[in-house]
Amino acid sequence: MALTGLFLCTFxxxxxxxxxxxxxxxEEGKRAFNEYGYFMSHNIFIKVLSYTTYISILFHAIxxxxxxxxxxxxxxxxxxxxxxxxxxxxxxxxxxxLGSIILIFICTHMANFWWKAKYSSTPMPLHRVExxxxxxxxxxxxxxxxxxxxxxxxxxxxxxxxxxxxxxxNLKVGEGYKDLHSLTVAFFGHDKSAEGFPANEFALLAVVLxxxxxxxxxxxxxxxxxxxxxxxxxxxxxxxxxxxALGKGFAVIVPMAFASIPIFLYLTK
Amino acid sequence: xxxxxxNINLKIWRxxxxxxxxxxxxxxxxxxxxxxxxxxxxxxxxxQLINERQEPIAFDHDCREGICGMCSLFINGEAHGPDRAVTxxxxxxxxxxxxxxxxxxxWRAKAFPVIKDLVVDRSAFDRIQQAGxxxxxxxxxxxxxxxxxxxxxxxxxxxxxxxxxxxxGACVASCVNASAMLFVSAKVSQMALLPQGKVEAKERVLNxxxxxxxxxxxxxxxxGACAVECPKEISLDNIARMNREFxxxxxxxxx
Ligand code: HEM
Ligand code: SF4
Ligand code: FES
Numbered sequence: 001m002a003l004t005g006l007f008l009c010t011f012x013x014x015x016x017x018x019x020x021x022x023x024x025x026x027e028e029g030k031r032a033f034n035e036y037g038y039f040m041s042h043n044i045f046i047k048v049l050s051y052t053t054y055i056s057i058l059f060h061a062i063x064x065x066x067x068x069x070x071x072x073x074x075x076x077x078x079x080x081x082x083x084x085x086x087x088x089x090x091x092x093x094x095x096x097x098l099g100s101i102i103l104i105f106i107c108t109h110m111a112n113f114w115w116k117a118k119y120s121s122t123p124m125p126l127h128r129v130e131x132x133x134x135x136x137x138x139x140x141x142x143x144x145x146x147x148x149x150x151x152x153x154x155x156x157x158x159x160x161x162x163x164x165x166x167x168x169x170n171l172k173v174g175e176g177y178k179d180l181h182s183l184t185v186a187f188f189g190h191d192k193s194a195e196g197f198p199a200n201e202f203a204l205l206a207v208v209l210x211x212x213x214x215x216x217x218x219x220x221x222x223x224x225x226x227x228x229x230x231x232x233x234x235x236x237x238x239x240x241x242x243x244x245a246l247g248k249g250f251a252v253i254v255p256m257a258f259a260s261i262p263i264f265l266y267l268t269k
Numbered sequence: 270x271x272x273x274x275x276n277i278n279l280k281i282w283r284x285x286x287x288x289x290x291x292x293x294x295x296x297x298x299x300x301x302x303x304x305x306x307x308x309x310x311x312x313x314x315x316x317q318l319i320n321e322r323q324e325p326i327a328f329d330h331d332c333r334e335g336i337c338g339m340c341s342l343f344i345n346g347e348a349h350g351p352d353r354a355v356t357x358x359x360x361x362x363x364x365x366x367x368x369x370x371x372x373x374x375x376w377r378a379k380a381f382p383v384i385k386d387l388v389v390d391r392s393a394f395d396r397i398q399q400a401g402x403x404x405x406x407x408x409x410x411x412x413x414x415x416x417x418x419x420x421x422x423x424x425x426x427x428x429x430x431x432x433x434x435x436x437x438g439a440c441v442a443s444c445v446n447a448s449a450m451l452f453v454s455a456k457v458s459q460m461a462l463l464p465q466g467k468v469e470a471k472e473r474v475l476n477x478x479x480x481x482x483x484x485x486x487x488x489x490x491x492x493g494a495c496a497v498e499c500p501k502e503i504s505l506d507n508i509a510r511m512n513r514e515f516x517x518x519x520x521x522x523x524x
Contacts, residue, residue, distance in 0.1 A: 067488045071446035074379050074487030080280070080293050081372040083346025084445060087497035093445045095490055227491040233513030235506055 001067070002231035004060035005224055011053050012254050022184060022261050025268075027129060031144065034127045034177040037117070038146060061103050068096035092223040098216050105213035112187065112206075117180055123161050124183065125196035126176035128153060145174035188262040189269030207262045214255035221251035272304045275367040279314065281326060282374045284383050287390075291383065293372075303363035307350065308333060308340060310362050311373075327386040333358040335500065338435030341442070342387055343374040348439035348498040356437060356500040376442035379485040380449070393484040394436050394452060400480035401473035402456045404465045415465070424462045431458035433501040440495035440503070446487030451495035453481050454511035455503045461514055471518040478515055 018040070021033045040046050084093060091098065117124060127144045142150040143164055151174050157167045164174045179196070186197035188207055200206060225247030229235065234243070276299040284291025298314050305313070308330050315325035331339040340357040344350035350360045365371060373387065381389040406412060432455075440451035457474050460466030466473070489508065496505050 067490070071448075071487040071490075074447035074485060075377050075445075076379050077377050079343060079346065079374055079377055080282070081346045081374070082343075084443075084494065086347050086351070087443055087494040088445070088492040092490065092492040223491070230491045230505065230509055231489075231512060233509045233511075233516060235509030 001060065001063050002228035004056040004063070005228045007052070007056050008060060009221070009225065009228075009250065011056070012258075014049075016254060016257055019258065019261050022181070023264060030179075030181040031127070033181040034144075034179060037180040038177050041118075057103075057106060061099065064096055064099050089223060091219040092227070095220065095223060098220040101216045102213065102220060105209075105216070108209075109213075113180075113183070116183065117178060123158060124178045124180075126158065126162060126164075127179045127181075143174070143176045145176055147174065149174065151176075185265055185269045188265035190266050191269075203266055207266045210262045211259045214259040217258075218251050218255040221255070222248065225250050272302050273363075274300045274302055275362065275365065275369075277301055277310075277365060277368070278370040280370060280372045281387070282383075283326070283386055284375075285385065287382060287384055291386075293374075301362050303361070305362050306333070306358055307342070307344065307360040307362065308358050327384075327388050329388050330358060335359040336435060338437035341376055341389065341391070341437055341439070343372075343376060343442055345372050348376070348442040349437075349500055353497075354500055354502050356435075359500075376438050378438075378441050378447035378487075380447070381438060381441065389438075391436070391438050393486070394438065394449070396484060397449070397453055397477055397480045398436075398456060401469070401476040402460070404460060405469065406465075418464055420463060427506075428459050428462040431455045431462070431503065431507055434459075434499075434503050435501060437500060439498050439500060441486060443494045443498040444487065444489075445492060445494070446490060448489045448495075449481050449484075449486040450489035450508050450511070451499060451503055451505075453477055454507035457511045457514060458507040461510065470514065471522060474511060474514040474518050475522060478511075 018036060021029065021036060023029075024032060040050075129142050129144060129150070130139050131142060132139050141153040143153055143156070145151055145164065151164055155166075156173065157165050158176070159165050159172075162176050162178060163172050164176055165171065166173050182197050187200050188203055188210075189199070190203055191199060226240075226244045229240075229243050234240075276297070279296040279298060280293045281296060282291055283294045296314060296318075298310070298317065301310050301313060308328070311326060311328055318325050329339045329341050331337040333340070335356045335358060338356070340349075342349070342357045344357065344360070349355060349357050350364065352360050352364055375381075375383050375387045376389045376391075378389075380393040381391055384390050434452060434455035436452060438452070441447050441449050444450075457477060460473060461470055491505075491508075493505060496503060
């Protein structure tokens with residue numbers, strides 16, 4: 001429980017740093033984010049890390065439910081009058097409830113982004129740039145390819161999701177980037193139908209639910225972070241006050257930083 | 270200081286025997302001296318019940334001076350009542366207001382079944398102790414004087430603090446998970462800290478934790494409720510120490 005919990009805390013830092021790139025605006029920001037997305041899905045080290053994360057979430061959740069189930073059984077008859085607030089924090093007594101909400105969030109979150117990016121039957125639009133030749137009003141649409149070059153969108157076709165082919169000779173001429181940036185902007189933006197993605201009419205609801213999920217995570221970590229150290233036997237008069245302060249800081253700052261991103265996208269896009 | 274008297278209402282768990290279905294019953298008790306202890310107040314109520322030809326309320330007690338760990342009541346939603354660092358027998362009626370309604374219930378845990386009214390069976394604690402809460406000493410007549418073994422003052426103090434646990438079960442009663450970690454960790458710590466206890470340290474922690482689980486206590490999730498309600502102020506340091514001892518023993522044991 002403690003090991004998977006702490007591993008998931010380090011996962012949160014990595015995932016947050018990636019997401020914070022969404023604050024960078026303009027074509028540069030969009031390109032950086034999509035290149036980052038490509039890196040994350042094509043690096044063997046990241047692949048190992050992501051499978052470790054899936055397994056950790058699964059193991060942590062199953063272990064959590066098992067513990068909660070055993071703990072329920074350990075007190076078959078409840079008190080007629082109980083005042084637990086006198087001796088312990090609400091979050092510490094509600095870890096299974098908080099964790100279950102987080103688990104539901106993780107499922108919807110993965111359905112909205114991970115599934116769409118990886119397995120959706122309709123291929124994901126590729127990263128494109130609109131440019132006009134010098135002195136011309138005419139806009140031209142180009143694919144950005146993984147080698148950093150550009151290919152015209154006209155006359156070329158997409159196969160296998162991201163492979164760009166010249167149709168008449170059936171030859172691969174490049175590989176494009178999945179436009180994850182536009183996917184995210186269209187999902188959370190308040191009126192923008194970005195680059196081939198329809199506008200999300202429930203964007204406000206999505207932002208509010210996301211923020212509530214982060215609040216839940218905040219409570220989970222408020223207790224969980226320092227609790228994991230106690231479970232591992234790491235307790236010392238010199239270091240424990242620091243670990244506890246770090247845990248509270250982590251529990252407030254990390255979920256808040258996560259939540260600020262969809263709020264920013266909703267307000268600005 | 271002039272003693273005051275208060276009139277109180279009581280809601281008390283009554284249950285004929287282990288198999289009977291119990292319920293909360295309401296009683297009214299007048300002229301309770303604020304100088305009396307909680308158990309003396311229950312004595313007064315029992316006298317009243319006996320005079321009314323009713324069955325008196327069964328509750329556990331022995332020393333009535335906070336050292337035996339027999340008294341065990343869940344009072345107004347807290348183990349040993351609202352006061353800190355006291356057992357029920359050391360809780361005074363001056364902590365309650367005139368006209369107040371006081372809830373009195375037995376410890377609630379699967380491992381502590383109710384025997385009658387407010388009395389629960391805490392023999393699960395004895396079985397945990399028997400599983401490892403001892404040091405084996407050769408009694409052939411050449412027993413070494415414990416004082417001849419040098420022990421750092423700091424360690425001796427920590428062991429003594431852990432040994433202050435009276436096995437009352439308030440930790441289990443107040444834990445959302447009905448976990449016995451504070452009790453077991455105090456019993457493990459008092460030995461683990463001393464040279465005499467080191468010899469059997471590994472088997473001790475493994476056997477005591479296994480017995481704790483077998484007895485049906487819940488799992489610790491570090492809420493810290495136990496240490497707040499413990500009449501002997503046993504520290505959460507002991508739980509961390511037991512976790513260390515357990516991890517070490519589990520990783521290195523052969524079985
Ligand atoms: C990114 C997501 C999550 C993170 C970072 C996280 C982190 C943590 C940490 C650090 C602990 C403390 C472990 C300990 O005290 O030993 C914990 C406990 C717990 N977690 Fe999570 N968790 C996450 C998701 C979940 C999910 C999806 C569930 C699903 C049920 C869950 C259920 C629990 C439960 C029941 C506990 C209490 C057990 C205990 O305190 O030992 N958590 N979590
Ligand atoms: S640890 Fe404290 S509350 Fe638990 S049995 Fe010992 S004295 Fe009682
Ligand atoms: S009766 Fe002995 S501790 Fe209360």
